[in-house]
Amino acid sequence: MRFSPALLACVLASPALAEDTFPATLAGHAFLPAFTMITPPQDAPRDLWVSGKFTGPQRNDAPMSVEGDVGKTYGSHKTGISVPFLGQPVQGMSGFAMNRDEDGSWFTLTDNGFGSKINSPDAMLFFHRMLPDFATGQVIRHETVFLRDPDHKVPFRIANEATDSRHLTGADFDPESIQYLDGEIWIGDEFGPYILRVARDGKIVSVHQTKLDGKVLNGPDTAGVVVPAQPGKQFQVQRSGGYEGMALQPGSNLLWGMLEKPLLAEAGQPEGNFLRVMTFDTAKADWTGDSYRFHLAEGATAIGDFNFIDETRALVIERDNGEGDARHACATDAKDQSQCYPQPAKVKNIVLVDTSSIDAEGYIRRIGHIDLLDIADPEGKALEGMKPVEGNFTFPFFTIEDVARVDDTHIMVANDNNLPYSGGREIGKAANNEFILLSVPELLAAK
Incomplete structure (x- = not known):
């Protein structure tokens, strides 16, 4: 087959084809x-001692009464874990900070709770210091x-406005990315964004709206956005499309x-197959005015x-919306999807950018x-019950939301398990919070 010069130039310029794997x-x-719970602090309202009461069509105060499932799109597989919870779920990790604490532990983040502003008013917001022990297979919290928010720094009414402690919940913010700098924590939120x-003790110091080209960006869940609102006009950030990544x-x-999803153009459709990246000066606590684009594969x-x-190179996790090993995908015309994945994982990459x-x-x-669906395991490092019967190791989760450099040859990756609504590793079982250490010397040395 012969290509025209113009078409050949386009093909050669394609990021997907020019990029090394x-x-x-x-x-x-x-x-x-997966089922790891923590006790709320003593000054938390009693309402927060049972979480997940609003995850269904109406309030449910009966603990452990409704089993979670992955949803119709993913085969309606049950996960074996039921809401509401007694206590607060540690659940999935939604970000690693680049800088570690003095003892070597990692700062990591739990997101808004159960997936939306509406269903998470009793899900508390918190970050952790964790240390995976790859010798024992355990993760130490x-x-x-x-x-x-005791000093009323949040510029809108919070769910616990009338309390003395003013603990924040998933009805206030959706924290998805975290960094640690000079004794303070910086968190990227999806709702505003x-x-x-x-x-360091969890008290809010300040809250900053997002600006692109000097204009404030809003999402459908931003305080002050009134429904009905026209996508692309009243809000430009897609729902669950705020700061999934925020690098220091x-x-x-x-x-x-970096926004999780493409911005909406004025007509209400995504502006393109790319994500916006804006830079924020921590010393001035203000936006620099510079912005960039990340091209999705x-x-x-x-x-x-x-x-x-x-100082210049960074890692980005890019993904599709699939879940589950493609070796167990459902047949195209399968009516029974109880033992297969109707939308298996196909794109789960760690991308190196400059x-x-x-x-x-x-x-x-x-x-x-690197391809997280094709990981060699010659020494049998995969834990029992989490390794494929044959072939290479895979990390086939819907939301993989944590990556950081460990040393010159290794990176660490972890998943958000969306408790109790995601599986991915085993049909009929809620996904655990898995941490994997990957040897990737060629990737980390690439320029």
Whole structure:
């Protein structure tokens, strides 16, 4: 087959075709059990001692009475865990901070609770210090810090407005990305989207609206956006499309906030197959005015995390909306989907980008990636019950939302298990919070 010169130039310029795929080898595997609960602090309202009461069509106060399932799109498989919960679920991890604590533990984040602003008013917001032990396969939770607003820094009414403690919940924010700098925590939220500056003890210091080209960006869940609202006009950020990734750049201490999904153009449709990235100056606590674009690979619909590995290069998780190993995919015409995955995982990548290389249209250069659905495991590091019967190890979860550099040759990756609504590893069983250590020397050395 012969190509015209114009078509050939287009093909050669395609990011998907020009990009290298690097190998990945499993070097460690650990997990936090899906059903891991924590007790609210003593000053929390009694309402928060039972969580998940509003996940159904009406209020439900009977603990452990409604079993979760993955939803019709994914085969309606039950997960074996029921809401409401006694206590607060640690559930899925939604971000790793680049900088670790002095004891080597990782700052990591739990998201808004049960997936939306409406169903999470009794889900408390918190971050953790965790340390996976890849020798034993366990994840140690050193500390959990609950977010609260005693100084009334949040610029809208919160769910616990009338309480003295003013603990924040999933009805207030959806925290999805975290960074640690000079004793403070910075959190990227999806609802606003906002950037939260937080003291080490969980107290809100300040809340910052997002600005692009000098204009405030809103989402359908931003305080003050009144429904019905016209997509692309009253709000530009898609629902669940705020800061899924927010990288901290070494040296400059700029936060690079990357939206999870494409912005909506004025007509209400996505503006393109790319994600906006805006930079925020932590020293000035203000936006720099600079913005960039991250090009999604074919089949990818969103990103999961974003972290620098040096002063210019960074890792980005990009993913589709699939869940489950494709080796157990349902047949196209399968009526019984109880033992198969109707929408299996196909695109789950860790992409290396170079933020010092920006083209004329503002696109950040993609250097290459690893495929999380094709991980070699020659030493049998995968834990029992979480390894495939044959073939390479896979990480086939719907939402993979944590990545960070460990050293010159290793990275660590973890999933958000959306408790109790995601499986991915085993049909009929809620996904655990899995942490994997990957040996990827070629990826980390690529320029």
